[in-house]
Amino acid sequence: MRMLNRKLKSSVPTIILIVIALLFLIPLIWLVLAAVDIHATQALRIPSQLSVENFRTVLAESKNTRGFLNSLIISVVQTLLVLVFSVAAAYPLSRYRLKSGQRISMFMLFLTSIPITALMVPV
Amino acid sequence: MKKHLELSLGAKKCNMFFLFLPSVMLLAVFFVGPMLLTLYYSFTDISLTGTNAHALKFIGFQNFVEIFKDPKFKTVFRNTMLFLVLSGIVGQQVFGFLLAYLMQRKSRTLRKFVGFTLVVGWITPEIVAAFMFNAFFADKGTLNLIFHFFGVSPVSWLFTFPLVSVIIANIWKGSAYSMMMFQAALDNVSSEIIEAARTDGANGFQVLTKIILPMLKGTMTTTFIIVTLSTLGAFGLIYAMTGGGPGIRTTTLSVYMYQKAFATYQVGYGMAIALIILVVGVLLSLIYVRSTKSQGVR
Numbered sequence: 001m002r003m004l005n006r007k008l009k010s011s012v013p014t015i016i017l018i019v020i021a022l023l024f025l026i027p028l029i030w031l032v033l034a035a036v037d038i039h040a041t042q043a044l045r046i047p048s049q050l051s052v053e054n055f056r057t058v059l060a061e062s063k064n065t066r067g068f069l070n071s072l073i074i075s076v077v078q079t080l081l082v083l084v085f086s087v088a089a090a091y092p093l094s095r096y097r098l099k100s101g102q103r104i105s106m107f108m109l110f111l112t113s114i115p116i117t118a119l120m121v122p123v
Numbered sequence: 124m125k126k127h128l129e130l131s132l133g134a135k136k137c138n139m140f141f142l143f144l145p146s147v148m149l150l151a152v153f154f155v156g157p158m159l160l161t162l163y164y165s166f167t168d169i170s171l172t173g174t175n176a177h178a179l180k181f182i183g184f185q186n187f188v189e190i191f192k193d194p195k196f197k198t199v200f201r202n203t204m205l206f207l208v209l210s211g212i213v214g215q216q217v218f219g220f221l222l223a224y225l226m227q228r229k230s231r232t233l234r235k236f237v238g239f240t241l242v243v244g245w246i247t248p249e250i251v252a253a254f255m256f257n258a259f260f261a262d263k264g265t266l267n268l269i270f271h272f273f274g275v276s277p278v279s280w281l282f283t284f285p286l287v288s289v290i291i292a293n294i295w296k297g298s299a300y301s302m303m304m305f306q307a308a309l310d311n312v313s314s315e316i317i318e319a320a321r322t323d324g325a326n327g328f329q330v331l332t333k334i335i336l337p338m339l340k341g342t343m344t345t346t347f348i349i350v351t352l353s354t355l356g357a358f359g360l361i362y363a364m365t366g367g368g369p370g371i372r373t374t375t376l377s378v379y380m381y382q383k384a385f386a387t388y389q390v391g392y393g394m395a396i397a398l399i400i401l402v403v404g405v406l407l408s409l410i411y412v413r414s415t416k417s418q419g420v421r
Contacts, residue, residue: 013225014233020222021240024295027255028243030265034258042258044265089146092139108146109345110408111154114352114401 158401165395186395195371195379203355203375203403206290211354214294216347219301223309224331238302245299253363256292257281285365285373293360297353301346308342309335340415348408355404376400 026044034040035054037047058064089108093101168182190196222241226234244252259265260280267277280288312335320330358377361367367374367382376396384393
């Protein structure tokens, strides 16, 4: 009886976690199912037949090609630049035991997390 | 490695300077500079069109006086604070911590599964998340479908509870970050200390409040600051989901700033709002740092 009680108690967090995870998944499942459903609605539903028609339409649109290219350029260039610069800055921070190292990294973190909307206009 | 040990102090300093240079320059150009410009513009009557676009006048605190007279501003400020507290602090922080806490010493599969579902939200682009939740909360959306299943009559979420809808979307999107930070921090709390406390007769709740939470103070301060700043600046999600509407019921400071600066072209006025966002963010960050430091543990 005591064993059972303990087992029950330890499985409560597991159940809570699984429920939360499922709740988090619902909107995502809709996105995936609606993407392969020609007659998709705003509500979650099992598609009557799977199709790649939606994808074909998206890819066939010439405007989207430009969009894909833009996204690709932005993400690749941005990733490369960020990587190079942040490695350069991280090297002295970790290699040399700077007195103000903690302060510098906190300051950088703080600056970069400033709401972009607050700085959008001048940039 | 060996080479570095041989470097003189001067050469070391020189090296360091060049390594920091690019990132410091970027920060200066894209963060410090704009911040100063924001400060300057907020005291002028600059606008994107008309005569003021060419000859801007210095008008002192007039923008701020106008903002505090603006009856809309009070609602917008209240929206922002509600959004910040409910979605940022209670939602992402407390919820993220609880998840991390519950996930301690659970099986790898469970940790991976739960972690995956949350991280997916985090890496989803803002615009996709907004679209997803727009459909989720729509009149014929998934949520009403679920409600229908349980026999509850459908609710027009985006019109009846717009702020709640946006808050839920933001929690969905942002909780992973706090969860991961707290997970890493919790893994660093050594189990010996906890066991010692348990032997001394502390119950689970005491262990949590007296041992684990004080040890997480550093992480808490950092995540609090970052979550607060990013929630204050949350724009894309809200703008794409509701556009600040219906009316101004989901307009937060950043959406309001955008509307003023780009829709009505009162850039000076918008910049004054931007400055208020910055000041609120900095003040809150200072409060967090103070309140965690004053209690001795770091």
